[in-house]
Amino acid sequence: MADADLDQILDDVEELRERTRVVDLAGGLTNHNYRVDAPGGAYVVRISDPDTGLLAIDRDNEHVNTVAAAEAGVGARVVAYRPEHTMLVLEFLEGMETMSKEAMQRGDRLAQAADAMRRLHAGPAFRDRFDMFRIQAGYREVCGARGFALPDRYDDFAAQVRRLEEAMRVWPEPLVPCNNDLLAENFLWDGSGFRLIDYEYSGMNEASFEIGNVWSESDLTLDQLEELVGAYWGEATPARVARARMWGLMSKHGWTLWGVIQHNLSTIDFDFWEWLMDKHERAIAEFDGPAFDGLLADIAEDG
Numbered sequence: 001m002a003d004a005d006l007d008q009i010l011d012d013v014e015e016l017r018e019r020t021r022v023v024d025l026a027g028g029l030t031n032h033n034y035r036v037d038a039p040g041g042a043y044v045v046r047i048s049d050p051d052t053g054l055l056a057i058d059r060d061n062e063h064v065n066t067v068a069a070a071e072a073g074v075g076a077r078v079v080a081y082r083p084e085h086t087m088l089v090l091e092f093l094e095g096m097e098t099m100s101k102e103a104m105q106r107g108d109r110l111a112q113a114a115d116a117m118r119r120l121h122a123g124p125a126f127r128d129r130f131d132m133f134r135i136q137a138g139y140r141e142v143c144g145a146r147g148f149a150l151p152d153r154y155d156d157f158a159a160q161v162r163r164l165e166e167a168m169r170v171w172p173e174p175l176v177p178c179n180n181d182l183l184a185e186n187f188l189w190d191g192s193g194f195r196l197i198d199y200e201y202s203g204m205n206e207a208s209f210e211i212g213n214v215w216s217e218s219d220l221t222l223d224q225l226e227e228l229v230g231a232y233w234g235e236a237t238p239a240r241v242a243r244a245r246m247w248g249l250m251s252k253h254g255w256t257l258w259g260v261i262q263h264n265l266s267t268i269d270f271d272f273w274e275w276l277m278d279k280h281e282r283a284i285a286e287f288d289g290p291a292f293d294g295l296l297a298d299i300a301e302d303g
Contacts, residue, residue, distance in 0.1 A: 006034075009047070013080045013089055015040050029262065029270060030055065030200065035092055042092035043079055049086075054142055054261055056135050057200045058128065059086060065126040065202040066090070068177060072123025074116060074196045093195055096188040104184045104218035107227070109194070113187060114231035116194035117210050121176035130180045130203030132247070132254045133165050139257035148264050151256065151280045157287045161253065164246055167300040173243075178205040183217040207232065208240065212248030219282070242298035245286075252283040 010016045016036050025033035025044065034045040048059060060083065069075030080089040097103075104113075143150060179186065180201040188195045211232055215225040222245070229244050230236035259276025266272060286292065 006047075009082070009085045009087060010036065010045065012082055012085065015079055016043065016045070016089070029266070029268060030057065042094060044076070044090045044092050046088045046090070047086060048088075049267075054265070055258055056138055059083060059088075061126075061128045062200050062202065063088060065177065066199045068124040068126055069120060069179075069196065069199055069202070072120055072177075074120045074123065075199065076195065076197060093188055093190075093197075096190050096195065099184045099187040099189060101184045101218045104187070104214075105220060105224075107220075107224050109189070110224060110228050111231045112193050113214060114211075114228055116187070116196055117182075117207070117214075117232060120179065120196055121207050121210070123177055126177040126202055126204050128203045129175070130178065130201060130205045130209075132209065132250050133161070136161070136250070136254035136257060139254065139261060143257055143260055146264070148260050150260060151277060153284060154256065154280065157253065157283075160287050160292070161250070163296060164250060167296045168243070168246070170300045173206040173208055175204040176207050178202065178207070178210045180205055180209065180213065181217075182210060182214045206243075206247070208243040209247040209251070212244040212246070213251045215244065216248035216251045216282075239298050239301065242295040246295055246299060249283055249286040252279045252286070256280045256283065
């Protein structure tokens with residue numbers, strides 16, 4: 001974005017008008033992110049690409065849910081929302097450590113990760129429903145309509161996805177407010193606990209999806225998944241572990257198509273194909289693995 005255009009947008013927010021510094025923040029895959037310093041403090045400004053609607057992002061839903069996450073004491077405070085500029089302004093959470101896959105894989109903060117999720121899930125309800133089965137189907141329609149090439153064997157697992165959905169619907173969990181996209185970098189460590197950021201895909205969902213998605217995004221071990229499930233629920237029963245693991249599989253399968261769309265449309269300098277192939281290859285290992293049928297049985301018999 002040109003500096004003059006950015007200045008005009010920032011001037012629309014009172015807290016940012018007397019700004020002293022604007023710095024690009026790296027790492028966003030769907031937004032342009034800036035740190036803005038002003039007399040009243042430091043702020044994060046997120047300006048989104050208007051085409052992100054194809055990725056099943058609703059910016060009004062994101063705003064409402066980001067406010068709710070802040071009220072739960074987990075998310076950052078919302079300073080301003082300007083939908084005409086696709087801009088969200090948040091407090092900058094100073095002095096916090098942004099987690100990485102490697103840091104999450106150490107496994108020494110899994111109990112605190114579970115605690116942060118529980119606090120979010122116990123907070124005010126989010127606006128919309130998030131259902132990865134519907135999201136994945138929608139992404140598939142976008143890819144088909146636009147002629148986007150899929151990774152090899154992607155559609156081979158459609159029957160298994162249907163079986164997985166049927167198993168999940170037998171004993172559904174209560175819906176709670178979920179972030180639904182808790183990659184490692186969305187965990188900020190304050191020295192004793194986590195804050196959770198980025199609510200683009202937030203919505204009411206099962207807690208087990210959140211747990212499974214954390215496991216998947218940070219590529220944790222199965223032992224660490226069991227530990228995370230136990231820390232969240234108080235007990236890691238086979239059915240709870242299976243449910244989280246299979247939501248993690250569905251997460252990988254769905255986000256693979258997110259990567260296909262981004263690979264074809266995004267102007268961000270990032271290798272989306274490499275990213276999505278990592279998801280896809282790990283999903284194939286789960287679909288083809290010997291545990292799949294037994295995990296479905298564990299899920300369907302819970303209750």
